Amino acid sequence: MTGRRIVVFTSSAELGPALTHLVTSRAEKAITSHGRFTLGLSGGSLVSMLSKELLALPQLDCSKWVVGFCDERLVSFSDPESTYGVYKSQLFSKINIPDSGILTIDSSLPVTECAEDYTRKLKEAFPGEDLPVFDLLLLGMGPDGHTCSLFPDHPLLEETKKIVAPISDSPKPPPQRVTMTFPLVNSARCVAFISTGGSKATVLKEVLEGGKVSPYPAARVVPTNGELFWLIDDPAAAALTIQVERPGAGAKL
Numbered sequence: 001m002t003g004r005r006i007v008v009f010t011s012s013a014e015l016g017p018a019l020t021h022l023v024t025s026r027a028e029k030a031i032t033s034h035g036r037f038t039l040g041l042s043g044g045s046l047v048s049m050l051s052k053e054l055l056a057l058p059q060l061d062c063s064k065w066v067v068g069f070c071d072e073r074l075v076s077f078s079d080p081e082s083t084y085g086v087y088k089s090q091l092f093s094k095i096n097i098p099d100s101g102i103l104t105i106d107s108s109l110p111v112t113e114c115a116e117d118y119t120r121k122l123k124e125a126f127p128g129e130d131l132p133v134f135d136l137l138l139l140g141m142g143p144d145g146h147t148c149s150l151f152p153d154h155p156l157l158e159e160t161k162k163i164v165a166p167i168s169d170s171p172k173p174p175p176q177r178v179t180m181t182f183p184l185v186n187s188a189r190c191v192a193f194i195s196t197g198g199s200k201a202t203v204l205k206e207v208l209e210g211g212k213v214s215p216y217p218a219a220r221v222v223p224t225n226g227e228l229f230w231l232i233d234d235p236a237a238a239a240l241t242i243q244v245e246r247p248g249a250g251a252k253l
């Protein structure tokens with residue numbers, strides 16, 4: 001890892017533009033270096049914040065973006081729980097990302113086959129890479145410390161071979177999902193957690209200030225060679241006692 005940066009903003013309104021700067025700056029760097037920008041998206045509260053902020057930019061060219069999902073719920077795309085479905089209505093339908101640049105699951109498959117199919121799609125999208133290296137992964141963290149669909153005490157936390165795994169007993173509904181595993185997450189060039197709201201304060205302290213061996217999945221995200229950001233707001237940061245950055249509005253990460 002190239003060093004963890006914990007960056008605190010007074011509110012989500014201040015955090016939003018810093019998030020879009022992170023996305024657009026890493027996109028520009030990736031496209032200059034290897035001709036495309038590979039982005040992994042999470043669901044939950046991230047969807048509306050990211051969509052609103054990206055759509056507020058005066059210019060956004062996504063023609064060279066390839067988007068995958070850090071996890072996805074096994075429901076039809078028209079279901080409000082479908083992460084792809086909500087991104088499609090809130091973001092993808094309003095930007096110039098080609099359909100071929102969006103790597104979706106096949107939600108008609110049983111969960112194990114769905115994870116195998118998604119693994120194949122990712123491997124095809126990253127030819128020659130045993131472990132696909134995403135330019136940027138945007139992660140959320142639940143109040144129980146889960147990230148992607150990697151939940152506390154679940155055997156999937158120990159997965160070392162698969163890059164994408166099925167889960168059929170997710171404690172947070174819906175129960176059937178597919179998720180990136182730690183080997184894939186930790187191979188990314190840059191990983192950013194976005195965590196806002198007071199419901200995350202207690203677990204955030206445990207994750208960021210706890211010891212090296214943590215029961216919280218989010219604490220196990222430690223990119224091998226990449227950057228790690230925690231972008232959080234004051235309510236989420238309320239219990240922290242470690243040193244953090246407070247760059248204010250207009251932060252360029």
Ligand SMILES: O=C1O[C@H](COP(=O)(O)O)[C@@H](O)[C@H](O)[C@H]1O
Pocket residue numbers: 041042043044045046070071072139140141142143146147148149172
């Ligand atoms: O179920 C999920 O939860 C996490 C956290 O969501 P949040 O609403 O608490 O931010 C999310 O990152 C993940 O993609 C999603 O499937």
